Amino acid sequence: MDEVVQMMGGLAYMTEPVGQPLRAGTSVIDITGGMFGVIDTLPALYEREITGKGKFLKSVLFETTAF
Numbered sequence: 001m002d003e004v005v006q007m008m009g010g011l012a013y014m015t016e017p018v019g020q021p022l023r024a025g026t027s028v029i030d031i032t033g034g035m036f037g038v039i040d041t042l043p044a045l046y047e048r049e050i051t052g053k054g055k056f057l058k059s060v061l062f063e064t065t066a067f
Contacts, residue, residue, distance in 0.1 A: 002030040002061075005029045005062060009062055009066065010065070011023075011029070011065055033064045034059075036067075037059035044057055
């Protein structure tokens with residue numbers, strides 16, 4: 001999904017030769033989306049340990065592109 005999200009989010013248009021969108025060399029959106037997922041999950045697990053209540057978490061690739 002990384003390439004599709006890069007195109008839809010505009011990242012490919014920032015790394016392009018003029019008029020030719022080009023995806024970033026690595027899967028930056030997939031990697032960063034996973035990183036944001038972990039950043040959300042660790043404090044939620046800690047809070048669950050203290051309160052005993054779970055949380056709904058989501059990590060969205062398009063919002064990762066905007067970031």
